[in-house]
Amino acid sequence: NAGVTQTPKFQVLKTGQSMTLQCAQDMNHNSMYWYRQDPGMGLRLIYYSASEGTTDKGEVPNGYNVSRLNKREFSLRLESAAPSQTSVYFCASIKSPLRANEKLFFGSGTQLSVL
Amino acid sequence: SQELEQSPQSLIVQEGKNLTINCTSSKTLYGLYWYKQKYGEGLIFLMMLQKGGEEKSHEKITAKLDEKKQQSSLHITASQPSHAGIYLCGAGLRAGGTSYGKLTFGQGTILTVHP
Numbered sequence: 001n002a003g004v005t006q007t008p009k010f011q012v013l014k015t016g017q018s019m020t021l022q023c024a025q026d027m028n029h030n031s032m033y034w035y036r037q038d039p040g041m042g043l044r045l046i047y048y049s050a051s052e053g054t055t056d057k058g059e060v061p062n063g064y065n066v067s068r069l070n071k072r073e074f075s076l077r078l079e080s081a082a083p084s085q086t087s088v089y090f091c092a093s094i095k096s097p098l099r100a101n102e103k104l105f106f107g108s109g110t111q112l113s114v115l
Numbered sequence: 116s117q118e119l120e121q122s123p124q125s126l127i128v129q130e131g132k133n134l135t136i137n138c139t140s141s142k143t144l145y146g147l148y149w150y151k152q153k154y155g156e157g158l159i160f161l162m163m164l165q166k167g168g169e170e171k172s173h174e175k176i177t178a179k180l181d182e183k184k185q186q187s188s189l190h191i192t193a194s195q196p197s198h199a200g201i202y203l204c205g206a207g208l209r210a211g212g213t214s215y216g217k218l219t220f221g222q223g224t225i226l227t228v229h230p
Contacts, residue, residue, distance in 0.1 A: 031216045042121070042203055042222035050216025059117075059219060090158070097216045098146035098207040100165050104218060106158045 002026050006091050006107035013081045013114045021076040021110050023091030029105070031094050032074035034058075034066060036087040037109075043090065049074055050097070081114045088112070118142055118208055119221035127227045133192050136224045138204030140185040145207040147187045148218075149178050152201040161189075161202075191226075199228045 007022045025032065030051050035043040035058075045058030049068040063085060065077045074093075078085060091107040122137045138147065149161040162171045167182030175192045187206075191198055205220040 033218060035220070042117070042201075043205070043220035044117075045217070045219050048217060056217065058217065092218075094218075097218055098165065101163070103160045103163055104148060104150075104205065108157050 004091055004093055004105050004107040006089075006110050008110060009108065010111045011113070013078075013112065015082060015114060017081050018077070018079050019081065020078075021089055021091070021112075022073070023075065023107060024073045025093040025105070026072065027093065027095070027105065028071070029093035029095050030071075031097050032068065033092040033104070034064075034074070034076045035090045035092065036060065036085075037090060038087050046076065046089075083114045086112060086114045117222055118219050119204055119206055121202075121204060121221035121224050123224060124222065125225040125227070127229065128194050130195060130228055130230050132194055133190065134194055134226070135191075136189045136202050136204075136226075138187045138189070138206075138221055140206060140208060142185070142208040144180070144182060144185050144187075147178075147180055148205040149187070149189055150203045150205065152203060152223075154200065158203070194226075194228045196228045196230055199226055201225050 004025045033048045034046040044060045047066040049055045052071045055066050067075050089110045092104045094104045120139050128134050146165045148163050150158045152158050162178050164180035170179045177190045180187045201223045203220050203223045
């Protein structure tokens with residue numbers, strides 16, 4: 001199994017450019033997440049999708065949009081990139097949040113630099 | 116401020132010493148995850164605690180959940196250089212009836228173990 005696959009792994013953008021980060025999981029998970037990680041800030045939740053067909057804002061949603069395309073795929077879009085969005089982005093998925101013996105699976109991350 | 120606060124933010128210990136990392140929530144906890152991250156790498160699942168008073172161990176790492184205090188602690192016994200990295204706690208937090216599936220993380224604790 002591939003688990004959680006994120007693309008691209010690295011990206012450099014100019015201020016104002018747009019791009020979409022792709023995420024796909026092959027574990028039939030219901031819930032999917034996008035986090036960003038900045039030095040000293042841990043993981044901050046951008047958006048999540050508790051189930052197919054739903055999306056909700058997390059802690060830092062401004063400047064981002066998401067699409068839960070189907071059960072497998074959850075994309076994150078930056079419409080007009082800003083230097084403050086320079087970060088490492090992680091996608092994650094889980095079958096059922098907070099159920100015993102379930103764990104959150106993470107992708108390998110996308111390093112995004114906005115110049 | 117983040118909904119999950121970790122303390123300390125960084126920790127430097129000598130090999131062989133015991134240490135504790137705390138994770139405190141400002142809201143009611145519904146399950147708590149501990150992850151470890153090596154610098155520049157992905158996240159490694161350590162354990163998940165669901166019930167108040169629950170305690171789990173993996174090798175030399177033990178985690179406990181105190182639901183009344185809305186707190187979890189991660190204890191490492193006889194630390195080794197291989198324990199070095201960033202430790203992150205994540206949890207489901209309830210605020211109203213619309214936050215099902217929301218999983219947020221603390222800001223992380225950077226652990227350095229000197230040989």
